[in-house]
Amino acid sequence: MSTIHFLNVKQGDCTWIRHNSGNITVIDVNNAQKVQAEKSYGSIVESAEYKAIQGNYNRKAYPVNPIEYLSKLGVSSVFRFVVTHPDMDHMGGIKEFFNTFKVTNLWDTNNNKxxxxxxxxxxxxxDWNFYKQLRDDTNNDLTRLTLYSGARGKFYNINExxxxxxxxxxxxxxxxxLVKEANEKKDYNDCSYVILYRTGNGKKIVFGGDSDNKTWEHILNTYKDDVTDVDILIAPHHGRDSGRSYEFLDVLKPKMTYFGNAKCEHLAYDAWNNRGLPKIxxxxxxxxxxxxVGDTINIYATYETFAKGYNEHTYYDSNFKAWFLCSI
Structure with missing residues (x-):
């Protein structure tokens, strides 16, 4: 059984995976900060409940701290940390994150940003200076990998x-x-990692990073069969509408897509709505x-009000501290 947590971290990204092997992968981080003493958020929750009834869930106003979130779930070390590309909304709080958790492997890109x-x-x-030290200093204790399309390696896609x-x-x-062109043009979205996660039971989950058109042209030319009819897509660029092509959706046809945070007028809802593709x-x-679990993917949300509106038969799962939404 593997589990993926797609965290609410302001207008940035942070996803962590607990693999069947027990290894933990974290892809990007944002809003990470030293854990403070717990405070009472009663008034905030009350306000959020009111807005939810009015139709605006507004959860982006109440982001989680990834360090606190992972720590409460018993995480103390991270086997691999992936910086999809060198934008700050994908490494906000990286210094404190690395100070808190023992990280064994770093996936990075050969960028010159x-x-x-x-x-x-x-x-x-x-945070930026800390990242640059990880990127440029070969004397770090952790293993830094800069991987390219089609890479094969022990533990990440080859077993013992x-x-x-x-x-x-x-x-x-x-x-x-793509990395060379990104470095030349100083536009680093198309040097982003895009990762296909095969769960071992036929399920396919794609992590889109901040990939743009040239990246998807390469993927569809090289891996079309692999990305046809995926189960879940973590939307590229948080789901923002950035004047790009969304024709890749006609191949992926994800059963569910997860969007990060941005102002609603900046999100590419129409690209999904016009194709009848569900999203959260x-x-x-x-x-x-x-x-x-087996050949089923169960999806949960940590916000009760949304879950009850999404599925009148929702239930609370104490292991995940979250509410059931649906199965695909």
Missing amino acids: EIGSFEGSPYSED NDESGGDGLYILAPTED TNNQADCIITDI
């Missing part, structure tokens, strides 16, 4: 007997050419939990 000034930025220059499988992570992108957003559900 520099940030001149953090004046007016909501992100921390300390040198057979296909491992943790089921298959790199669809980037390619060396962090702004609705808070954190979204995917539990793969």
Whole structure:
């Protein structure tokens, strides 16, 4: 049984996977901060409940701290941490995250990004400098990998007997050419990782990073059969409408898509609605939990009000501390 938690972390990304092997993968991080003493949030919850009744769930206003979230679920170490690409909304709080959890492997890209000034930025220059040290300093204790499309390696997609499988992570992108072009143009979305997670029981989950058109042109030319009719898609670029092509959806046809946070007018709802493809957003559900059991995927939300509106027969699962939404 593997489990995926898609966290509500402001306008950024953080996903963690507990694999069948017991290994833990975290893909990106945002809103990570040192855990403070617990506070009472009664008035916030009351306000959120009122807004939910009016139709605006507004969960993006109440993000979780990934460090606190993982710690409460007993996580103390991370086998692999993936920085999909070098944008700060994918590494907000990375320094504190690495100070809190023992990280064994880092997946990174061979990017050359520099940030001149953090004046007016909501992100921390300390986080950027910490990331640059991970990227540029070869004397780090952890293993840093820069993987390209089609990479094969022990533990992530090859098991201890040198057979296909491992943790089921298959790199669809980037390619060396995509990274090279991103470095030349200083536009790093198309050097993003796109990862196909094969759960071992025929289920396919795609993590889209911030991938753009050239990445998907490569994926559809190279891996069309692998990404046809996927079970779950973590929407590229949080689901934002960035003037891109969404024709890849006609191949993937995801049974469910998870959107991150952005202003509603910036999200590409129409690309999914016009194709009749279901979706759930962090702004609705808070954190979204995917539990793969046998040939069934069960989906849960940590926000009770949304769950009760989504499924009148919802129930609370004490293991996940979340409410059942549906099975696919």
